[in-house]
Amino acid sequence: MEKKYMYYVKRFLAALIDVVIIAFIILIYIKIRNGTYDLSGESVSSAIFIPCFYLYFILQEYIFKTTLGKRIFSLKVESNGNINLIKIILRNLFNLIEIAIPILYILFVIITGLTGNKKPKKLGDLISGCYIS
Numbered sequence: 001m002e003k004k005y006m007y008y009v010k011r012f013l014a015a016l017i018d019v020v021i022i023a024f025i026i027l028i029y030i031k032i033r034n035g036t037y038d039l040s041g042e043s044v045s046s047a048i049f050i051p052c053f054y055l056y057f058i059l060q061e062y063i064f065k066t067t068l069g070k071r072i073f074s075l076k077v078e079s080n081g082n083i084n085l086i087k088i089i090l091r092n093l094f095n096l097i098e099i100a101i102p103i104l105y106i107l108f109v110i111i112t113g114l115t116g117n118k119k120p121k122k123l124g125d126l127i128s129g130c131y132i133s
Helices: 002-034 046-064 068-072 085-092 095-100 102-114 123-128
Strands: 077-079 130-132
Touching: 002 046, 002 068, 046 085, 046 095, 077 085, 085 123, 085 130, 095 102, 095 123, 102 123, 123 130
Parallel strands: none
Antiparallel strands: 077 130
C-alpha cells in the first residue's frame, strides 16, 4: 500500500511541477510581448494558455516519453504497444477537463487503482492505452 501511495504523490508532484513550468513559459511570453514582467491588469487568454499547455505535454511525451516534472520522479509514459503521436494526443486530450473537474481525475485513478491495475490510470490513459510507470 505504501508503494502505491508514493506513486500517487509522485504523479501529483510531477503534474504540479509541469504546471509551474508552463506558467514560467507563459510569463516569458508576456515579458517578450510587453517588455516587462508586470502582470497587473494582465490576463492570459485561452488562445495562449491552451496551445502552450498541450504543446508542452504532447511534444515532450512524444519525443522523450516523459515531461520535466515526470523525469524528476523517474516516471515515463509507456504502452503495451508502440507509443505514437495519436496515442500521446489522446492521452493528453482530457487534461484540461481533469484540471477543471478534478473529481473526474480522482475517480478514474481510484477506480482503476482499486480494480487491480498495476498502475492507476486517468481517463486519457484508458482511452489511449498508455500508462505512467
